[in-house]
Amino acid sequence: MTILVNIQTALTQYGELPDDKVPLVETALYLALDKHPGRSLGPYHTHISKMREQVRERYADLIAAGATESPETKIAALKHVISDQHGYTGDEDNFNDLRNADLIDVIDRRKGLPIALSILALDIGRWQGWQISGINFPGHFLLRIDQDGRRIISDPYHQFRLLEAPDLRQLLKSVAGPDAELSATLYQEASNREILLRLQNNIKFRQIEREEYAEALGTVSVMRSFAPREHRLLLDESVLNARLGNLAAAIELVREYLGAVTDPRDKYDAELLLRTLETTLE
Numbered sequence: 001m002t003i004l005v006n007i008q009t010a011l012t013q014y015g016e017l018p019d020d021k022v023p024l025v026e027t028a029l030y031l032a033l034d035k036h037p038g039r040s041l042g043p044y045h046t047h048i049s050k051m052r053e054q055v056r057e058r059y060a061d062l063i064a065a066g067a068t069e070s071p072e073t074k075i076a077a078l079k080h081v082i083s084d085q086h087g088y089t090g091d092e093d094n095f096n097d098l099r100n101a102d103l104i105d106v107i108d109r110r111k112g113l114p115i116a117l118s119i120l121a122l123d124i125g126r127w128q129g130w131q132i133s134g135i136n137f138p139g140h141f142l143l144r145i146d147q148d149g150r151r152i153i154s155d156p157y158h159q160f161r162l163l164e165a166p167d168l169r170q171l172l173k174s175v176a177g178p179d180a181e182l183s184a185t186l187y188q189e190a191s192n193r194e195i196l197l198r199l200q201n202n203i204k205f206r207q208i209e210r211e212e213y214a215e216a217l218g219t220v221s222v223m224r225s226f227a228p229r230e231h232r233l234l235l236d237e238s239v240l241n242a243r244l245g246n247l248a249a250a251i252e253l254v255r256e257y258l259g260a261v262t263d264p265r266d267k268y269d270a271e272l273l274l275r276t277l278e279t280t281l282e
Helices: 002-015 024-033 042-064 071-085 103-109 114-127 165-176 192-209 213-226 232-243 247-260 264-281
Strands: 132-135 142-147 150-155 161-163
Touching: 002 024, 002 213, 024 103, 024 114, 024 192, 024 213, 042 071, 042 103, 042 114, 071 114, 071 142, 071 150, 103 114, 114 132, 114 142, 114 192, 161 165, 192 213, 213 232, 232 247, 232 264, 247 264
Parallel strands: none
Antiparallel strands: 132 142, 142 150, 150 161
């Protein structure tokens, strides 16, 4: 119980921070910790610190050997340490395994989802002082490095492969359909909370697919703790409560959502849901 309370306390405290102050990798580790009771985070902190130093050393070695101080050299340093030395890769065989979104399991197994591998790379790159960010590309989370007006996109899931416009266009069309086209909005930097929410959404969606509604409800509850102003989560929690037969709780959550949002479009769907729930309860 004490461990779970400490996890909840930490996540709630992170939820009160400005987004740029939310510790990305630390929050992801706490999100995983409740699935690993009694586990110490010490070895994981040590492992990440070691990779930070190794990337720093590798980058310095590349520069000393004549490489330019460029985004490509930074990606090369990340790839050498994370993929080549430590063996991190995407889990092609069991993509939907919940362990692929659990950062403790990702570190233990050296494999995970694109977003989980990206969280490690983001932490390590930011520690170097690099301008590195994550982008919520449709269907596949990616990394972006900017420097001196130049920008490159990399895919940690596939050993930090560099992606050019044709690669990105093909990836987009495979997810969004043949008529989809690249636009500037697809390259926008994802905030720390957006990254963490996407990580947890991977877990939630798979739990719902398996009809594990109680587990999905727990996942959403945790998401609300570190993203308290992500009001859409109230609707998620409402729907899951309804699936579990908790109609009174579901209705109360929709009402809370309606009191929190102002956009008429947001209210419309919620009001329909509320009427449906109230009719079911009668």
